[in-house]
Amino acid sequence: MVKLVYLLLITLILSTSALAQNSRLLVSDESTTTDHTTVIKGKKVRYSATVGTQPVWDDEGNTTASLFYTYYQRTDIKNNANRPLLISFNGGPGSASVWMHVAxxxxxxxxxxxEGYPLQPYGVKTNPHSVLDVADIVxxxxxxxxxxxxLADKNGKMPSKDTQKKAxxxxxxxxKYLAEWISTFVSRNDRWRSPKYLIGESYGTTRVSGLALELQNRQWMYLNGVILVSPTDIGIERNGPVKAxxxxxxxxxxxxxxxxxxDTLQAKDLYSLLDEVEAFTINQYLPAIAxxxxxxxxxxxxxxxxxxxxSGLSVEEILGANLTxxxxxxxxxxxxDREQTVGRLDSRYLxxxxxxxxxxxxxxxxxTSWLHSFTPAINHYLRDELGYKTDVKYNMxxxxxPWDRSNNKTGENLRQAMAQNPYLNVMIQAGYYDGATNYFDAKYTMWQLDPSGKxxxxLSFKGYESGHMMYLRAPDLDAANQDIREFIKASLPGEGQAAKY
Incomplete structure (x- = not known):
């Protein structure tokens, strides 16, 4: 009898240990939904929040990975046929969707x-400017x-690093794999009839530019809009004198x-100054560097x-750098001279x-300021407010x-998608104080995206008095969301308006 009790106890300990160990593993296909109410632009909005995972499959139908998502859907609108769906990606590559999600x-x-600086206690608050009033968001x-x-294969073995890189x-x-994932998500959630928009930030702009054509030509899914927030070069060359x-x-x-x-330049407002500097850059500075x-x-x-x-630098510094x-x-x-440095992604920060x-x-x-705020906020919000319980670490x-950047034709792919789809519109958003993906590069990319001008x-550009994540500054949170709201409304075709030239 004692031996039997001992064996039962050992079994219980081992099974408990296994469960604890397995709690660190991602469940490949699960979701949980909660209901909420908020106020946007002064009006009450009821919505559901679904947090969960959806698999990625290979060509043989084997599960190779699982993607975590958060899906917000307005619940006080019954027919979603005309309800836009906004599909949101951040960048890196290697960055979570946290940035645009909770900011x-x-x-x-x-x-x-x-101004976007961290406050304690860390956490989230209601966003009165969210575009959830006009579009569902994933x-x-x-x-x-x-x-x-x-995920491990059916034999419990993880794929090699080379296999993971290729996939x-x-x-x-x-x-390629994200387009497949989106197609599955749209089918599962009955959103094929809905007008669809992609929004990407930083490297996410490379991602959504490529997705526009991939979705169109491989998934037969046509978009109404693509929003590029603080864009990369999306494969459009701007090296040498142009880059400098x-x-x-x-x-x-x-x-x-x-x-x-x-004092003379400081007396100008920012927009007048930038008009002047942009003209000098194109007409004099670029030819001089060339x-x-x-x-x-x-x-x-x-x-x-x-x-x-x-620039605020000295003539000696400019000459010492051969003008660049x-x-x-x-x-x-x-x-x-003030013993301070300025930030890269947002140069307002010191x-x-x-x-x-x-x-x-x-x-x-x-x-460092942003990680102060975002990391505790997203972990608390997903786990405690939206009820997603897991021991898996949230990777910011x-x-x-290594990321394979070869054969990057995403800008050309976006142009081709626009040419094939008369409904497709593109808006670029950029902060004037972003030193990583600067706003004038963003303008240049827009100019070069369609050299024909047809x-x-x-194509439209919106600028803001902040940095890479312009939405962290309260006035720009309002303005940038309003620009998205107006972009979505303007790009929805009128009744009977056909997609044709």
Whole structure:
């Protein structure tokens, strides 16, 4: 009898241990739904929030990964045939969907101050500007971000790193499996008739640009709009003199913000100053850089003087860099006399370094500030408010590298998708103080997206007085969401309006 009790006890301990161990594994296909009410633009909105996982399958139908998502659907609207669906991705690559989820378009936003700096207690609050009033939203976490994970095969063996890279971790692999996943999600949730929009931030703009054509040509799913937030180059070349020259308007905006310009330039409003700097950049600065070592001494001196005036740096620094100043140097040098550095993704943020000398900051002040707020907020919100219980770690940034960036034709793919689909419109959003994906690069990308100019009426640009995540600043949270709201409404065809040229 004692022996039997002992064996039962051992079995219980082992099974409990196994359960505890398995709680660290992702369940590949599950969801939970909760009901909520909020107020957006002064009006009550009822909605459901579904958090869960949906598998990724290979060509043989084997489950290879599972993606974690959060799906917000308005419940006080019965017919979703005309109800837009906004599919949201962040970037990295390797970044979770957390950023736009709990700081931009979703029904909740971070508990931060009006400029985006962290406040305690950490958490979320109601977002009165969310676009949930005009569109349902699904926030998708690609493989190894958020709670999404690669899964073991049917024999319990994890695929090799090379196999994972080919399946998930590259420009084109990423687009291919995500298009399949979206098609499944749309089918499961009965959204085939709904107008559909993609929104991507940073590398997410590469992702959604590629998805526009992949969905169209491989899944036969046509979109009404693509929104590019703080876009990358999306495969459109802007190297050499173009890359160097395009930084200057961003330099000028940042220097103006920190009052590092002359009294005459500081007296201008930001938009008048940027119009002036953009004209100089295109008409004088870019051609001067293109001349390289064969520019005349007189022209080089004159250009250096003007660049110094607009950037807040000295003529000696500009000449010492042969007219082209690296962004890392700018972040370190602009406020060197004040013993402060400026942020990379949002240059309104200030940092302090161990030494004032050097050519780059010790750290990026904006990113440490953001991780302060986002990490505890998303973990609390998903687990405690939306009821998703798991011991799996939420990856703010997941292991996805090395990332295969070869054969990046996503910008051309977006152009082709627009050409084939007269309904498809594109809006770009960018912050003037973003030094990672600067706003003038974003404008340049828009100009080059369709060199023919035949679709220029379907391309638009919106700028904001903040950085990479412009929505962290309270006035821009309102303005940027309103721009999305108006973009969605404007890109919905009128009754009887056919998709034709």
């Amino acid at each position: 931009y378009t979703g029904p909740k936003v971070l508990n931060v101050d009006s 926030f998708v976490n690609p493989v190894n971000t958020g709670f999404s994970r690669v 998930f971790f590259g420009v084109n692999a990423d687009v 020259a395009n930084r200057l308007p961003y330099f000028a905006a940042t220097a103006w913000y920190h009052k590092a310009l002359s 001349k390289g070592g064969f520019i005349s001494a007189a022209e080089k001196q004159a250009i250096a003087k003007q660049v110094a005036q607009y 100043v690296d962004t890392s140097y700018f972040w370190k040098a602009l406020l060197r 940092g302090i370094d161990k030494q004032n000398i050097g050519a780059r900051p010790d750290y990026y002040a904006e990113l 940034f997941g292991p996805v590298r 679709m220029s009426s379907r």
